[in-house]
Amino acid sequence: MENLSLFQRLMNYLLGTDRKMFQEVNIDREVVDEILQIARNSYPKEFVAMLQGKVKDNVLLIDGLLFLPGETSDQGAVMNLFMMPLIDEGIGSVHSHPGYNANPSGADLHFFSKNGLFHMIIAQPYTLDSINAYNSFGERVDFKVI
Numbered sequence: 001m002e003n004l005s006l007f008q009r010l011m012n013y014l015l016g017t018d019r020k021m022f023q024e025v026n027i028d029r030e031v032v033d034e035i036l037q038i039a040r041n042s043y044p045k046e047f048v049a050m051l052q053g054k055v056k057d058n059v060l061l062i063d064g065l066l067f068l069p070g071e072t073s074d075q076g077a078v079m080n081l082f083m084m085p086l087i088d089e090g091i092g093s094v095h096s097h098p099g100y101n102a103n104p105s106g107a108d109l110h111f112f113s114k115n116g117l118f119h120m121i122i123a124q125p126y127t128l129d130s131i132n133a134y135n136s137f138g139e140r141v142d143f144k145v146i
């Protein structure tokens with residue numbers, strides 16, 4: 001925060017984005033393990049969950065998963081999430097893809113743009129390397145497992 005120009009600070013204040021800014025994403029190892037586990041167990045269905053976390057000192061820390069009722073489906077997991085806006089503590093989403101493509105679909109991109117700050121897609125074989133992460137613009141974002 002100290003490095004921001006006065007103009008930036010003012011813009012952040014006006015836009016209400018100051019609490020949402022992050023330059024780095026850290027994810028608890030337990031959360032990643034849970035995601036891998038659930039993606040494998042749900043296959044061939046998709047699963048979807050909300051990510052819980054907070055932004056502190058420009059670092060987004062993801063420290064929990066939040067499940068919605070009916071989190072697996074044959075229709076595409078994200079459709080369930082379309083039905084309800086993310087609750088306050090939901091900072092983003094994670095969902096699985098059957099198959100080896102972790103790129104966002106058109107529906108995924110639409111959802112990302114409307115909800116949260118950080119989104120993960122995990123494809124087969126459901127390992128750490130098969131997770132892609134995106135910001136709300138659908139751009140790839142790096143993350144660190146801690």
Ligand SMILES: [Zn+2]
Binds near residue numbers: 096097104105
């Ligand atoms: Zn998807």
